[in-house]
Amino acid sequence: MWRVIKSVLAAFFGVQKESRRHEDFSRGRASHFIIAGILMGGVLVLLIALVASLAAR
Template sequence: MNSGNDGESKTKPTPESPGVLKIIQSILAGAFGVQSDKRRQEDFASSSPWPYIIAGILFTAGFVVLLILIVKMVLAGS
C-alpha cells in the first residue's frame, strides 16, 4: 500500500541564516524607519534573531559614540 509519501518531505525547509550585508541593510533601514514589509518578514523568518540583536547593539553603540565625538568637536571649536 502506498502511504502517500513518495520520498518527498512535507516539512518546511529551515530558513538559511542571513548574510552580513543583508543584516546591515536591515539594521540601517530599521534605524531610519524605512524598512519594507517584505524585508521585515524575511528578517523575522530567519533562523535566529541573534545576528540582528548583536548588529543592532553594535550600531547603536557606534551611533552614540559618533554623536559624542561630534558634540566634543563642536564644543572644542567654539
C-alpha cells in the same frame, strides 16, 4: 552578514519595507539582528559624542 547590517540600518532610519521585515524574521536569526543592533547603536552613540566634543571646541 551584509543583509543583516542593511536591515538594521533601514530599521534605524525607519524605512524598512514590510515584506523585508517578514523576510528577516523568517530567515534570519534573532541573535544576529540583536548583536548588529547593539553594535550599531554603540557606534551611533560614539559618533554623536565625537561630533558634540568637536562642536564644543
